[in-house]
Amino acid sequence: MNASNKNILLEAIELKALFDRLASEIKEREVLSGPFQLVGIHTRGIPIAQRLAKLMNRDPDQIGTLDINLYRDDLSQASEMPVVKETEIPFSIDGSRVLLVDDVLYTGRTIRAALDALTDLGRPKSIALLVLIDRGERELPIQSDFCGKKVSVQPQENVKVRLQETDGVDRIEVIDRQA
Amino acid sequence: MKETPVRIPHILSMADLSREDIEFIFQTTDRFREVGGRPIKKVPALRGKTVINLFFENSTRTRTSFEIAGKRLSADVINITKSSSSVSKGESLLDTVKNLEAMAPDVLVVRHPAAGAAQTITRMLKARVINAGDGAHEHPTQALLDLLTIRDHKKTLSGLHVGIVGDIAHSRVARSNILGLQRFGSKVTVIGPKSLIPLGIEAFGVGVSYDFKAVIGDLDIIMMLRIQGERHDRLPFPNLREYSRFFGLNLQLLQKAKSDVVIMHPGPVNRGVEIAPEVADAPYSLILNQVKNGVAVRMALLYLLSGTEE
Numbered sequence: 001m002n003a004s005n006k007n008i009l010l011e012a013i014e015l016k017a018l019f020d021r022l023a024s025e026i027k028e029r030e031v032l033s034g035p036f037q038l039v040g041i042h043t044r045g046i047p048i049a050q051r052l053a054k055l056m057n058r059d060p061d062q063i064g065t066l067d068i069n070l071y072r073d074d075l076s077q078a079s080e081m082p083v084v085k086e087t088e089i090p091f092s093i094d095g096s097r098v099l100l101v102d103d104v105l106y107t108g109r110t111i112r113a114a115l116d117a118l119t120d121l122g123r124p125k126s127i128a129l130l131v132l133i134d135r136g137e138r139e140l141p142i143q144s145d146f147c148g149k150k151v152s153v154q155p156q157e158n159v160k161v162r163l164q165e166t167d168g169v170d171r172i173e174v175i176d177r178q179a
Numbered sequence: 180m181k182e183t184p185v186r187i188p189h190i191l192s193m194a195d196l197s198r199e200d201i202e203f204i205f206q207t208t209d210r211f212r213e214v215g216g217r218p219i220k221k222v223p224a225l226r227g228k229t230v231i232n233l234f235f236e237n238s239t240r241t242r243t244s245f246e247i248a249g250k251r252l253s254a255d256v257i258n259i260t261k262s263s264s265s266v267s268k269g270e271s272l273l274d275t276v277k278n279l280e281a282m283a284p285d286v287l288v289v290r291h292p293a294a295g296a297a298q299t300i301t302r303m304l305k306a307r308v309i310n311a312g313d314g315a316h317e318h319p320t321q322a323l324l325d326l327l328t329i330r331d332h333k334k335t336l337s338g339l340h341v342g343i344v345g346d347i348a349h350s351r352v353a354r355s356n357i358l359g360l361q362r363f364g365s366k367v368t369v370i371g372p373k374s375l376i377p378l379g380i381e382a383f384g385v386g387v388s389y390d391f392k393a394v395i396g397d398l399d400i401i402m403m404l405r406i407q408g409e410r411h412d413r414l415p416f417p418n419l420r421e422y423s424r425f426f427g428l429n430l431q432l433l434q435k436a437k438s439d440v441v442i443m444h445p446g447p448v449n450r451g452v453e454i455a456p457e458v459a460d461a462p463y464s465l466i467l468n469q470v471k472n473g474v475a476v477r478m479a480l481l482y483l484l485s486g487t488e489e
Contacts, residue, residue, distance in 0.1 A: 067210065070222040070252075075486050081186060081203070082486045084210040120219060 005179030009133075009151060009159070012170035018148045022130065023055035025146055026099065036099035036128065039064035041114050042085045044103040047165035048132060052101065064089035066100075071113035071120075093122030099146075103161040105131040108142035133172065135159050189308045190480055191298050193319045193358035201362065204479055205327055211478040214251060215471075225254035228285040228485050232258045233275070234311070235266065235291045240446050240470060241311050241321070245288045248477035254285075254485075272296065273303065280304040285485055289313070307484040315349045315410070320480065321445050322355035324473040326363075328465050329400055331472070332441055336363035340397055342388075344370040344426055345404030345453055348377050349411075352445045353404060357385055368394060371426055374415035375406075391426050395436050403428055403444045403453045419452050429455035441465050 010018065030036060040049035040063055050060035067085040075082065100114055111129060118127060130146035135153055151174070153159060158175045162168075187200060196204075214222055230249040232242050242258060249256035259279075261267060266275060272291070279287065280303065288309045289297045294316035301308045312318040330336050341360055343353045347369045357367050361384060368386035369376055381387055388394045395401070406414070406422065416422050428442065442454070442464045450456045459466060 070210075070214070070224040070482075072224075075224060081483050084207050084482070086210065087213055116223065120222065121217065 005176040007174045008171060009174050010149070010172040015170050015172065018132065019051055019055060022132075022146055022148055023052050026052065026130070027056060029146075034097055037064065037091055037096045038099050038101055039066050039089065039118065041100065041102045041110065042067045044161055044163055044166055045101045047163050048103060048130075049101040050165075052130075062090055063101075064091065064098075066114055066117055068110060068113040068117050071116045073109065073113070087117065087121075089121060093118065093124050095123070095125050098124045098127045099130055100127060101130045103132050104159050105129070105134045105142075105144055105147070106137060106159075108138045108140035111142045112140050132161055133159050187483065189297075189301050189310075190319050190484070191301070191308065191310045192317045193322050193355045193362075194317075196319070196359075196362070198362045201323065201326065201359065204323060204476070204483065205330065207479040207483060208327060208472075208475045211251075211475045211482070214478070215475055220251050221253060222251070223253045224482055225249070225252040225285075225485050228252075228254045229283070230254045230256045230286045230288065230481060231279055231284045231306075232256065232288045232311075233279070233290070234259065235261045235272075235289075235296075236312065238290060238311070240473065241290065241318075244470070244473040245309075245311065245477050245481075248474050248481055249286075251474070252478055252481055254481065257284075272300075276300050276303045280306065286481055309480060309484070312351055314351065315354075316351050317355045317358075318351040318445075319355050319359075320473070320477060321352050322359040323480075324469055324476045325352075325356055325402070325443060325445070326359050327472045327476060328443065328469045329441075331468065332465065333399065336360070336365060339365040339399045340368065341365055341400045341402060342368050342370050342391075342394060342398040343402045343404065344391060344428070346375045346406050347371050347380070347404070348375050349407040350404050353402075356402065357383060368398070370394060372416050372422070391428075392432065392435065395432060398436065398440060401428065401436070401440060401442050403442065405444075405447060405449050405453060423452050427451075427453050427455065428458050430457055433458060443469060445469065 038049040038053055040046035046065050049063045053060040053063055065086055065088050067087045069082050069084045128145040131144045132148040134144055134147045134150045153174055156178045158177055160173045160175055162171045164170050214220060232245050234242050246256050284306045287306045288311050289300055290311040292314050294314035296313045297308050297310035310317060310319055326336055333339060347353050360367050368388055370388045370391050373389055376387055442458060444466050448454060448459055450459060
């Protein structure tokens with residue numbers, strides 16, 4: 001590991017506390033306004049949604065998964081062929097209160113695409129957004145309803161969420177792409 | 180989930196596609212099947228892209244399939260057929276394509292009676308080209324949907340024995356399927372009268388049989404082909420009834436087949452000639468599964484070709 005271009009933002013234990021806090025915030029909100037259905041955005045939104053479901057004593061297999069590739073606004077700008085992943089919603093979108101889950105909120109374009117993808121599948125009563133990290137610098141008027149941590153980083157820096165399920169380790173890093 | 184970022188500029192021949200390419204295409208196809216099962220079967224992925232279906236030969240299934248595939252992806256799809264275009268006024272293929280190029284299409288889907296027509300067109304324009312059948316040469320999208328249909332039912336594409344029965348000499352479907360099945364290590368036997376089997380086809384690693392009854396018991400999949408009357412000056416056998424007696428698939432002959440055999444046909448079907456109606460409509464017939472898979476495969480191909488820039 002190269003220490004010079006990598007800063008650890010959150011270690012596993014801090015990440016655990018962050019998940020606990022988000023789960024209790026969701027539950028608090030549900031007391032006021034009714035239950036949410038969790039929908040994770042590929043790739044890391046899915047394990048995040050599953051962990052939150054477990055913390056709230058719900059079946060992690062009952063979360064929805066959403067792939068936004070078919071709704072992207074930059075298809076032809078990709079240099080490689082896009083890998084389309086599975087969209088599977090095990091409940092009816094119509095009339096449900098959806099909580100979209102993703103790892104990092106940045107430009108807002110992923111969420112814009114996710115809103116289109118979701119509303120093509122039905123008419124939810126409402127859609128809210130949960131992210132682990134909000135790094136600012138939005139290009140669209142999109143904000144989160146639940147946010148694990150707000151950070152301020154430079155444009156050339158990447159916020160990388162690493163999770164056991166996808167990366168073999170629980171850690172959030174800031175990586176300088178120019179270093 | 181495999182992350183193979185393959186780059187396929189055009190779909191011209193099954194010979195160009197590796198096993199990994201085919202698996203990547205199928206992985207993408209699985210996602211488009213989900214779109215085909217929605218109440219609103221449309222996604223905005225190819226909004227603003229133009230797909231031109233340029234068909235110099237008749238077609239129902241393939242052209243409609245590409246048209247539906249393009250529309251479900253929100254592309255603008257334009258159909259040009261030989262009879263409705265300036266081709267019937269004497270315009271050459273080169274001129275037709277150059278004029279279409281001036282209208283900046285993103286994907287051109289081409290069917291043409293001359294082998295190599297799609298390949299030739301790639302040199303004339305910037306658009307991505309999909310070969311939807313070039314003479315007796317190849318029909319790669321048909322082979323892909325056939326392979327997918329086999330995989331759906333046999334859960335594998337390896338170690339199978341596939342019999343292709345009928346007009347092998349004129350069949351682009353047979354050629355593309357042979358190339359595709361061999362990629363996965365399945366065995367292909369071509370079956371038909373001597374006059375419809377090309378000389379020296381054994382060199383491509385396929386088995387040859389002139390006796391359908393003798394080999395049917397060894398086949399896992401039977402792919403029936405139509406006699407391509409339009410490509411024959413006169414029939415290369417005495418009459419259709421005699422052909423049907425030796426190479427048509429009926430319930431009686433099917434009793435000699437394996438109990439888990441499945442029947443396929445790329446269409447159009449000539450009922451009562453190469454296949455009996457009660458066989459074509461039986462539960463072990465995958466003919467309509469092939470058509471259904473065709474739309475999803477073509478959505479995947481249009482999407483993958485449009486998803487990258489040269």
